[in-house]
Amino acid sequence: MENKKTSIGNRRQAQKEDTRKIILESSRDLFNDLGFDKTSTRAIALRAGVGVGTVFSHFPDKLSLLIAVLLDDLTATQADVMKSMPEEVPVCDRFLHLARFFYIYYTKRPDLSRTLLKELWFVKGEWGEKLTTQAFEFVFLISDMLEQAKERDEIRPEADTLLCARAFFSHYLIVLYEGLNSPNIDVKTMLSTLEGLLEQLLTGVGQPQ
Amino acid sequence: MENKKTSIGNRRQAQKEDTRKIILESSRDLFNDLGFDKTSTRAIALRAGVGVGTVFSHFPDKLSLLIAVLLDDLTATQADVMKSMPEEVPVCDRFLHLARFFYIYYTKRPDLSRTLLKELWFVKGEWGEKLTTQAFEFVFLISDMLEQAKERDEIRPEADTLLCARAFFSHYLIVLYEGLNSPNIDVKTMLSTLEGLLEQLLTGVGQPQ
DNA sequence: CGGGATTTATGAACATGCTCATTAATTGAG
DNA sequence: CTCAATTAATGAGCATGTTCATAAATCCCG
Numbered sequence: 001m002e003n004k005k006t007s008i009g010n011r012r013q014a015q016k017e018d019t020r021k022i023i024l025e026s027s028r029d030l031f032n033d034l035g036f037d038k039t040s041t042r043a044i045a046l047r048a049g050v051g052v053g054t055v056f057s058h059f060p061d062k063l064s065l066l067i068a069v070l071l072d073d074l075t076a077t078q079a080d081v082m083k084s085m086p087e088e089v090p091v092c093d094r095f096l097h098l099a100r101f102f103y104i105y106y107t108k109r110p111d112l113s114r115t116l117l118k119e120l121w122f123v124k125g126e127w128g129e130k131l132t133t134q135a136f137e138f139v140f141l142i143s144d145m146l147e148q149a150k151e152r153d154e155i156r157p158e159a160d161t162l163l164c165a166r167a168f169f170s171h172y173l174i175v176l177y178e179g180l181n182s183p184n185i186d187v188k189t190m191l192s193t194l195e196g197l198l199e200q201l202l203t204g205v206g207q208p209q
Numbered sequence: 210m211e212n213k214k215t216s217i218g219n220r221r222q223a224q225k226e227d228t229r230k231i232i233l234e235s236s237r238d239l240f241n242d243l244g245f246d247k248t249s250t251r252a253i254a255l256r257a258g259v260g261v262g263t264v265f266s267h268f269p270d271k272l273s274l275l276i277a278v279l280l281d282d283l284t285a286t287q288a289d290v291m292k293s294m295p296e297e298v299p300v301c302d303r304f305l306h307l308a309r310f311f312y313i314y315y316t317k318r319p320d321l322s323r324t325l326l327k328e329l330w331f332v333k334g335e336w337g338e339k340l341t342t343q344a345f346e347f348v349f350l351i352s353d354m355l356e357q358a359k360e361r362d363e364i365r366p367e368a369d370t371l372l373c374a375r376a377f378f379s380h381y382l383i384v385l386y387e388g389l390n391s392p393n394i395d396v397k398t399m400l401s402t403l404e405g406l407l408e409q410l411l412t413g414v415g416q417p418q
Numbered sequence: 419c420g421g422g423a424t425t426t427a428t429g430a431a432c433a434t435g436c437t438c439a440t441t442a443a444t445t446g447a448g
Numbered sequence: 449c450t451c452a453a454t455t456a457a458t459g460a461g462c463a464t465g466t467t468c469a470t471a472a473a474t475c476c477c478g
Contacts, residue, residue, distance in 0.1 A: 012473080040465085250436080263456080266457070
């Protein structure tokens with residue numbers, strides 16, 4: 001009763017939020033159980049107990065549903081990473097720590113990850129921008145780590161940390177794509193490949209001078 | 210008359226090949242004119258003067274049609290690259306030469322390229338393998354170039370040329386993705402970014418020793 | 419309360435990728 | 449040439465993502 005009274009004036013808003021949440025939960029469950037392609041929007045609506053149209057009045061398309069589901073997790077993952085990030089170790093190790101958490105997350109749900117990463121670069125609309133933003137923040141995070149490493153004289157002062165962060169990111173991605181592509185996904189192998197690429201980048205492959 | 214006689218015994222085979230070719234040509238035209246999404250398989254069939262089912266008896270799905278169309282071009286592009294490849298210049302320049310040709314090709318048809326590159330890693334089936342093969346050959350090509358450079362003492366003898374080739378490739382791809390994502394695509398900018406990344410990799414960003 | 423305005427929910431309808439049972443054409447042995 | 453077998457072509461039909469006109473629910477002002 002009191003709850004009803006306190007919520008007077010925004011019952012509609014609360015209802016909408018509830019509907020949104022139940023759609024997201026249904027999507028999450030079905031995506032996890034059946035995979036992205038085999039989950040129909042009708043099934044999502046049915047499980048959520050709403051009409052198909054309702055789903056699309058909350059999310060512009062099916063892909064945005066997946067992004068919404070996974071971005072929640074990825075934000076949480078990033079928080080976990082930061083909490084457990086070791087200090088006072090080489091920047092390479094710090095980056096590998098970062099990569100490990102995400103690789104573990106992605107490889108646990110290869111199908112959904114493939115769908116997400118396929119679209120990473122080219123999704124349009126509100127949810128596409130959120131995804132791109134997440135990727136940018138990832139790069140900036142690496143850039144910060146490199147900046148700190150520079151202050152510790154770990155990397156050369158003349159190095160462009162943002163460019164270097166993009167290099168790290170591109171290696172991180174290529175290893176992720178390769179991993180998700182291979183039938184037997186193994187985070188350890190992925191991380192050791194990534195480590196090799198990073199060491200190569202730190203050392204350089206050209207003849208000095 | 211004589212033609213007919215000589216082709217006796219494989220009229221069916223020839224017919225099939227003709228049908229295949231006209232389907233491919235229709236696809237190419239429509240993809241170029243309308244883009245991938247706005248080209249329907251019905252439209253392709255109509256333009257080719259065949260039934261919809263015929264299209265799918267020659268190619269497993271719409272995406273394979275796109276791959277078939279673009280792989281032809283990409284093979285030709287690769288041949289052009291090799292013909293005009295400068296010798297006796299730094300490996301970085303040789304790679305930039307390679308990249309230029311492909312960047313030009315991709316940026317001329319951003320929509321189709323986006324669709325192709327989205328699927329690069331994860332396409333299934335016959336045509337997916339052809340695409341993956343093409344990518345592998347690209348990496349091996351770089352690896353060969355690096356091996357030659359090693360013999361010229363241009364890169365360190367202890368460097369792993371295959372790993373280095375993968376690094377080159379990952380930078381090549383990230384720049385391509387970024388380029389295709391940006392509204393104003395500019396091959397020159399892409400190439401200078403790529404050059405920066407390569408120089409960074411050759412020099413190394415860590416402190417020597 | 420009353421009732422017009424606004425927001426939210428709905429599912430029939432549409433477009434499209436793709437399948438598959440059926441038909442048509444071609445072949446080659448007798 | 450005949451005809452059974454093989455291969456190619458076909459399009460109606462299905463499943464599914466998405467739209468949009470309509471209905472239902474909620475709000476808010478007088």
